[in-house]
Amino acid sequence: MPYFDAASSVPLHPVARQALQASLDEGWADPARLHREGRRARLLLDAAREAAAEAVGCRPDELFFTPSGTHALHSGISGALAGRRRVGRHLTVSAVEHSAVLHCAESWRADGGTVTEAGVDRHGAVDAAEFAAHLRADTALACLQSANHEVGTLQPVAEAAAACREAGVPLLVDAAQSLGWEAVPGDWSLLAASAHKWGGPAGVGLLAVRKGVRFAPRGPADERESGRSPGFENIPAVVAAAASLRAVRAEAAAEDARLRELVDRIRARVPQLVPDVEVVGDPVRRLPHLVTFSCLYVDGETLLHELDREGFSVSSGSSCTSSTLTPSHVLRAMGVLSEGNVRVSLPAGTRAEEVERFLGVLPGVVAGVRERLGAPASAGSAGSAGSAGSAAEGDVAGAGQGSPLTVDAVGRLCPVPVIELAKVIGDVPVGGTVRVLADDEAARLDIPAWCAMRGQEYAGEPEPGVYLVRRKV
Amino acid sequence: MPYFDAASSVPLHPVARQALQASLDEGWADPARLHREGRRARLLLDAAREAAAEAVGCRPDELFFTPSGTHALHSGISGALAGRRRVGRHLTVSAVEHSAVLHCAESWRADGGTVTEAGVDRHGAVDAAEFAAHLRADTALACLQSANHEVGTLQPVAEAAAACREAGVPLLVDAAQSLGWEAVPGDWSLLAASAHKWGGPAGVGLLAVRKGVRFAPRGPADERESGRSPGFENIPAVVAAAASLRAVRAEAAAEDARLRELVDRIRARVPQLVPDVEVVGDPVRRLPHLVTFSCLYVDGETLLHELDREGFSVSSGSSCTSSTLTPSHVLRAMGVLSEGNVRVSLPAGTRAEEVERFLGVLPGVVAGVRERLGAPASAGSAGSAGSAGSAAEGDVAGAGQGSPLTVDAVGRLCPVPVIELAKVIGDVPVGGTVRVLADDEAARLDIPAWCAMRGQEYAGEPEPGVYLVRRKV
Structure with missing residues (x-):
């Protein structure tokens, strides 16, 4: 049963499972304690921190484990904003950041801060120069994702980081979608990621804060993780997260090439097979494994259910599949069709036959949904008088x-x-x-x-x- | 190698391990997704919530999973305070709450709130009437632990909850140390706990918020856990936490009786075996498995190291074993000796022989530490002129x-x-x-x-x- 929703979460990588099981016996004690169980836990935690820092491309003392990617973003953004409150209260983000970032921005605005959003083009890409134009004398922090989670478009993080350095503004990179594929390039200041996106366990986020970045943790004091992340350390999960990050990185080049070809196949063939479809996101500067398209005259929730009945698990940015009944803010910012939206994100190991089966099933599923909705017959003809139903x-x-x-x-x-x-x-x-x-x-x-x-x-x-x-x- | 630091953390319960492993395969997907993997994850999450709610004694829709007990306390306290901001800005806590609660209180005070602390007697017990006297017209929240984490003394939560109901003030109970033993009695409003204290995995806290309690979650919006706890759900860990809570509860009565007898043995024999010792905490109204004593003329860190060399893992509230070089605020509030402090907390399954071995080793270890420090010879003689060294x-x-x-x-x-x-x-x-x-x-x-x-x-x-x-x- 092909699972094509890797951008939401992927099954545990075998290396993660192995590391988790091994460290359940060694990593359950409080690493702040002086006894042997505590020291053993501390050793595991230190080793995991070193491994994760190496994969992130920072020093171990710049890397903190959080309970989730969301927590890493919340802590990173609020800590960086508080650390630079004397500079100003302006935060800039791209319009297509993950909702966790946008919710931080809303919360910051509610607390009296100022927020500006850099727009994107029709591919969902931020323009580095436009992003840089948002940097002001009172800008406390800029946030940019490394790659978009809904359409896969890569963002110009290295260029944005350079512009931020030039302006003296720290850049926080949300690397949730890309960290399993590669280290984030450029001279960023803070970075956040989430282990369950690369095959690590749930319960682990990464927050990197480079030395020299002004940072004032918010909320009640807690001495764990150098004051960056409260709560008892989840060592078995952290060990599994670090081990699996190394493992997926070792496989990344080969999987990238393989999945990129499968995604290219979907990008090329879906418009041939299904009328009235818009494939969105950058065709080249993109994540290897992710493609999104929208189908005119189709209800996204029904489409998802029908694909699920055929054995395919995908996701959608259509409004009817969200609890708020609003379409994805990413599709909105791009100005593309949101109805009948399907995000296909292939986990490592996806086989070509599975993709072919998907391509075989999709046209009939879309046609069926359209028929039930009484949609106009097909592309080209919709504009001609009298053709599209009475x-x-x-x-x-x-x-x-x-x-x-x-x-x-x-x-x-x-x-x-x-x-x-x-x-x-x-x-x-x-x-x-x-x-x-x-x-x-x-x-x-x-x-x-x-x-x-x-x-x-x-x-x-x-x-x-x-x-x-x-x-x- | 006997591990006597159960109050810090205990090894994974076999049932937790089993549940964790089983749910790694079923519980990795995003439970908000509509596809079968998402629905399967949702089913596991719902079942875990029901099981945990039953053990806590609340409705499933009153129970939220957080990434740790600390997060449960932070969210519970800040949410309850914000929910009642129109009532007032007064928070009352006991002086012997866990540092996670006291840090919330500090943070609240820094934000302009008022905090009062109910004191304790020499056993570390809060007086319910004194606690009730702290409730005022502007009291937004009261916090009381079910049992003290350092000396094991039970607190009068049912009486405090009744007084709070009477005053119209919500009571938050920190049940971290007791929830594995029994449900918290009385008509509390909020409750927090931590799974790794009862043999569940790290990465899971519980926050219960009774219907009708005014609650306004703080921080950026997040729709997970009804807005009470942000971040991707850690379903395998949550399943393991709920399953192990049921399992330890099933064993609680028998273990309580067994460990209570072993602790009574330690309480009675340590003062006979070691001169100049003060056993602290309530001898009767106490957790079954925990006993704390302080040894005059002893440096706590050295004592811990020496016990560790003998194979015993214990913990200490002495100042020299804390990173801040301050003695435990619990011992300070009780007004008892903090030097040479040892907390023995027995995990389920501790055997009488292990306790006997500990009692056999302790006198020599204490005597050795005292000798190296040049401490006065022994009890009774210290007061008589000329006896205690020159x-x-x-x-x-x-x-x-x-x-x-x-x-x-x-x-x-x-x-x-x-x-x-x-x-x-x-x-x-x-x-x-x-x-x-x-x-x-x-x-x-x-x-x-x-x-x-x-x-x-x-x-x-x-x-x-x-x-x-x-x-x-």
Whole structure:
């Protein structure tokens, strides 16, 4: 049963399992104690710290273990901001950071700080020069991911780090998605990562804080991990995390080449096999194992369920698959379609046959979902009048001269508003306008994206929930 | 090799190991995902929550997993304080709480809150009526441990909880030391505990927040654990924690009886076997497996090392064994001797022969440490003139009429100041005074404690670091 959601979490690497089991017997005691069990635990902890630091590319005394990548980000960001509070209260982040970073930014803003977000291009890539332009005299910290977790695009961390050094601003790199593949390049100041992303156990994050970076830990004092991370040390897990990081790094070059080819196959063939699909993310500067695409006229949750029934585990940034019913902020920042979104992230060891099976199953699954939703038939034809189902199926009104044709999709979740739009676009003359009324948050992203994919003109949102589309073709 | 430091951490319980290994294969995925691996992880997490909630005595939706007991305390205290900020900013705690609680209190005070501490008696017990007297109209939260981690004394949590209900103040119980033995009695509002204390793995704390308790999680938003605990769920560890809690509870009654008898043996025999020892903590209302005693004229760190060489792992609240060189705040609050302090906490399964071996080894070890320190010979004789080594060994001055005899122990660590005091007390007449100059923090505790043990009068500290002792016998 192929599991294609490696970017969420991967099964324990065999080396992690072995190290975990071995250190359960040796690493359970309190490493602060003077007795032999404590000293043994301390030795394991020190050795794990050295191994992890080497893989990160920092000194062991710059590397701290936290209970998760989220904790590493929370502690790293709050500690760096507090350490530089005399400099100022400005934080800059990219718009496509992980929600853990963006939630820190929200919390910082709520506490009276200032936050600016560097935007991204349609591939989800930050522009290093634009990122640098966000650095100000009062900037306490800048945050940039090494690679995007939803679309796989690599970010220009080395260039951003150089610009930050130049400006005297520390750069925190969220390396959660890339650390298993390679060390983060460049002269960064802080780094955060998460072991379960590379095959280590849950319960371990890494926080690196370079010597010389001003850092003031927040929250109640705790002497563990040099005051950077409170709570009893989870030594067996930390040992397993460090051992597996070394192990996956040893396999990284070969797996990178293998998975990169499989992802290229998916990137090339999905648009051939499935009509009305947008493959997103940078095709070249990307993580080796991750590809994301969105399917017009498809409900992401149903798509995930159908793929799951076929044995494929994938993830989605569609709004209907999130508890908040909002589409992924990454897709939003990129300005790409969010409906029918599928993220395929291949774990190490994925076989070509599994990918082929996926490619074999996907077209039928998408077609089935579309059929049940009453979606327009296929690409190219959606723009031609009369082809896309009868207008009677939509709540269409005022198609006459003078007032624009209106599609009322209030209360309907995506992809319904876009489907209804596609059904009626042929009913207005070229140059004519369709008004779509929709209160699903995703419409704001998907209606413009549909226009871009279909060559129609998105004419704006004159009032919230009212979208204007002008027929061009 | 007997390990007698169960109150710090215990080896993994066989049931925990079994559950951990089994769930490594099933519990590595993100339980928020819709695919089968995610659903499987979610099932394990839900089952663990139910099992843990049952053992805690709360509803599953009142129970949250955190990365450690420290995190449970930090989140529980900060969340409860924030949830009741309109009521007021007063926090009350006992003086003998775990440092994780006291550090929260310090941090709260630094943020502008008010903190009061309920004192304890010489056994380390909080008086429920005194605790209740700390509850005020502006009290946002009260914290009380179920049992003390250093001396084993049980606290009156049920009575304190009743008083808190009466006053409309939530009570948070730190149940770290007792939860493996029994559910916390009474109508508490919040509870925190730590799995590695009962034989669960590191990396798991429990936070219970009863429905109806106002709670506002602090820090950046995170949807995991109902917003109570950020970070990727550590499901294998959580499963192991819950399973082992049930397992140790099933064995608790029998182990309680067995270990209680062994501790009674230590409590009775140590004072018979070793001169000048004070056994501290409540002899009856106590944890079954824990006993603490302090040895006059002994340096705690050396004692620990010597016991370690003999194969016994224990812990100590003496100042010389802490990184801050301050004696345990628990011993200080109790007003008992801190020098030569030993905490013996027996893990489940400890055999009577191991305790007997310990009792066989201890007298020689203590005598050896005392001999090397040049300590006075033995109990009873220390007060009689001329018996306790020659005054020439101490830095003694002004023994004549008029000005009091002075012992200059500045720059010397405990137990040296007390040893020097004991050596010269016989040189002053009954009714005469010795002045001890000492800058070791522990002297403030140990000189009065020595006086109480020796029947001499402690006449105060007229200026910092100057202690007056009047000879009575």
